[in-house]
Amino acid sequence: MAGRLKAPTGRYGGKTAEERQAERRRRFLDAALQLFGDTPGYRNTTVAALSEAAGLSTRQFYEEFRTLEDVLAALHLQVNDWAEQAVLAAVGDAADLPLVDRVAAIFRAYAADVTGDPRRVRITFVEIIGVSPRLEEQRLARRARWVELLCAEANAAVARGEAAPRDYRLPATAFIGAVNGLLHDWSAGWVEATLEEAVEELVRQLLAILRPVGWRPGA
The missing domain is CATH 1.10.357.10 (Tetracycline Repressor, domain 2)
Incomplete structure (x- = not known):
């Protein structure tokens, strides 16, 4: 993918766009700590699996990261x-x-x-x-x-x-x-x-x- 998708802006659910982005990033990293650091490991993890573990969508993944x-x-x-x-x-x-x-x-x-x-x-x-x-x-x-x-x-x-x-x-x-x-x-x-x-x-x-x-x- 050439670049990340554009993240939404504005306030939603009492949180700013920056706060929501930080929370999504934290959830992806928490999920990665579990999947990369335990089973199945980095090389056997997919974007879909990481997104599911984080409770987020693959679209949201590409709003925060380009690759695993x-x-x-x-x-x-x-x-x-x-x-x-x-x-x-x-x-x-x-x-x-x-x-x-x-x-x-x-x-x-x-x-x-x-x-x-x-x-x-x-x-x-x-x-x-x-x-x-x-x-x-x-x-x-x-x-x-x-x-x-x-x-x-x-x-x-x-x-x-x-x-x-x-x-x-x-x-x-x-x-x-x-x-x-x-x-x-x-x-x-x-x-x-x-x-x-x-x-x-x-x-x-x-x-x-x-x-x-x-x-x-x-x-």
Whole structure:
């Protein structure tokens, strides 16, 4: 389809056109979280099935999106935004804690948000993979955003004298890959450990990056 259909304007049922559009979009994304993140998955979902699950028509779908890939792209960003909000809230709450406690609090917040709903794990680590060059670019861009956030926290720890000064971009990139891999495997049941044990392992790995052997605070 060349473009989206024109959405109706004006007030109806006490809601503006913008409010109705936002509600329709939310319903489509809620339905997509269920269908893409569970059964039958993104590749086996049709526009008709998604519209039915949302309680809307296919015409309304094309008023909001061009393709199902657009829905997956929006949902992937939303799931990442939820996780980022949880992390930023934890960063603020743990600002005055020692490094070890601060890192643990941040990772617990991230892990709890991502793994609290298995559908979010599947959207983040499974369904987004290999769909198209466009979504691969989006996935890598969001990963880069997580790397930048981790580098910012590492550099803040350096400024406090809690971590070794270095360029953290490469180790942060490697560490984010480890986080994604471990949490995906844990959620899939391939890792025999509790979530707390998985988080503790990630915390140990990050602390080893921030405080390499031989380095001491204030050295």
